[in-house]
Amino acid sequence: MSLGDFIKKQFIDILQWTDQSDGVLMWRYPMADQEIQYGGSLTVREAQSAVFVNEGTVADVFGPGKHTLVTQTLPVLTYLKNWDKLFESPFKSDVYFFSTRQQIGRRWGTPQAISVRDKDFGMVRMRAFGLYAFRVADPRKFYTEIAGNRAQVSVDDLDEQLDGTVLASLAAAIGNSGVPFLDMAANQTLLAQAIAKEISPAFDAIGLALDSFMIQSISLPEPLQEALDKRIAMGMAGNLDAYAKFQTANAIPIAAGNEGGLGGLGAQLGAGAAIGAAMGQALGAGQAAAGVAAGAAAASTAATPAAPAADSPEDRLGKLKGLLDRGLITQADFDATKAEILKKLAG
Numbered sequence: 546m547s548l549g550d551f552i553k554k555q556f557i558d559i560l561q562w563t564d565q566s567d568g569v570l571m572w573r574y575p576m577a578d579q580e581i582q583y584g585g586s587l588t589v590r591e592a593q594s595a596v597f598v599n600e601g602t603v604a605d606v607f608g609p610g611k612h613t614l615v616t617q618t619l620p621v622l623t624y625l626k627n628w629d630k631l632f633e634s635p636f637k638s639d640v641y642f643f644s645t646r647q648q649i650g651r652r653w654g655t656p657q658a659i660s661v662r663d664k665d666f667g668m669v670r671m672r673a674f675g676l677y678a679f680r681v682a683d684p685r686k687f688y689t690e691i692a693g694n695r696a697q698v699s700v701d702d703l704d705e706q707l708d709g710t711v712l713a714s715l716a717a718a719i720g721n722s723g724v725p726f727l728d729m730a731a732n733q734t735l736l737a738q739a740i741a742k743e744i745s746p747a748f749d750a751i752g753l754a755l756d757s758f759m760i761q762s763i764s765l766p767e768p769l770q771e772a773l774d775k776r777i778a779m780g781m782a783g784n785l786d787a788y789a790k791f792q793t794a795n796a797i798p799i800a801a802g803n804e805g806g807l808g809g810l811g812a813q814l815g816a817g818a819a820i821g822a823a824m825g826q827a828l829g830a831g832q833a834a835a836g837v838a839a840g841a842a843a844a845s846t847a848a849t850p851a852a853p854a855a856d857s858p859e860d861r862l863g864k865l866k867g868l869l870d871r872g873l874i875t876q877a878d879f880d881a882t883k884a885e886i887l888k889k890l891a892g
Contacts, residue, residue: 557581560595560614562642569682571688571698572642587612589615592646594684598639599625601694603685641688647756648700649678653711655877658766660721665771669726672716672764675737677735678749678757679707687752710747716742726769735759769822 557579562572588611589595595607597619604622616623616632626636654674663669683688692698722739724732741758748755751823862883 553850556585558585559588560585562590562593562595564643565590565642567591568648568700569643569697570648570700570703571684571692573696574640574642576637576639580637581614581640582635583615583633585614585616587640589642592644594643594681595685596641596643596646596688597622598641598688603688604638629788639686641692643681643687644683644685647678647680647685649676649757650678651679651700651704651707653677653708654714655715658711658764659716661716661808663726665725666769669769670766671719671726673760675758675760675764677741677755677759679751679753679755682749682754683752685752686750690751693743707748711744714744715740715746726765729763729765733763736760787872858889863888 557576558581560574560581562574576719587607589607589609590611593609597606599622602625604625605619612618612699616628622636622638623632628636651673655672655678658670658672660668660670675805691703698811718740719736721743722736724736724739728737737760738757740760741755744758745755767776865879865886868874869876
């Protein structure tokens with residue numbers, strides 16, 4: 546290089562990244578054929594890191610702050626370039642800036658159902674969707690594993706790889722979580738924590754930190770959903786007597802379409818209570834035959850109001866009011882059946 550070319554050559558004395566666009570994780574400072582002035586200034590803003598790279602090898606990493614570029618602040622680069630302590634000439638180096646702020650609202654999901662093991666049902670299939678947030682935690686590792694010689698890396702560039710990372714670990718995470726499928730809907734936070742623990746090492750391996758992981762919905766296969774519905778129904782029933790009432794309430798729409806309509810509802814309520822009582826006796830005292838006989842007798846005479854002698858009209862009306870309060874029958878059904886019971890009571 547001639548003296549004239551040296552004088553005309555531009556030297557960089559200030560290095561900084563001011564146009565930090567949303568979604569950009571890494572940006573290479575455009576050097577062209579320029580050189581960095583010895584003693585120049587490097588400004589790294591909050592939520593940024595800067596990395597000096599010499600011929601593809603990561604040298605020095607800088608955090609937020611203003612740094613003077615001399616051999617003392619560039620020890621690795623000084624070693625790689627074999628500078629002596631008196632070196633004061635302009636030098637060439639690639640400089641990369643990294644955004645270390647959180648990248649939030651990233652979506653994940655299972656395009657197709659995945660097979661996982663469950664202690665209650667064996668192998669089952671499910672789909673799930675949610676959100677996660679991450680950030681660049683180790684710029685050196687991120688450059689080595691992901692960036693390479695790219696001029697820029699954005700969040701969108703990583704979507705496919707990160708989605709694959711999540712899905713690859715999802716089945717194992719759910720299987721190892723210890724959360725039964727029937728309890729997943731009520732334990733989404735616990736399950737999300739278990740999944741995050743499983744996939745965090747994969748993020749760490751490429752220089753990222755998984756800051757949050759959320760499950761928004763879980764879609765269970767139809768047979769499993771039916772089993773869940775039954776468990777909920779049994780929980781609502783509470784015990785045998787309540788279960789008999791629950792079954793009776795389910796029979797109300799059918800009774801309304803049969804001969805006699807809702808007029809026999811009081812008798813049906815009594816029959817349900819008698820069946821529940823018979824079942825309880827059979828389980829507690831071993832009198833199964835007597836219980837079944839009592840239940841059969843009550844069921845066979847369901848159309849006759851006088852059959853369930855254990856229930857007075859007041860008891861029937863109380864049970865009927867309970868069904869109304871729980872929304873299992875309408876006000877019109879309640880009024881019609883109440884009138885029928887009172888009519889029979891009056892003779």
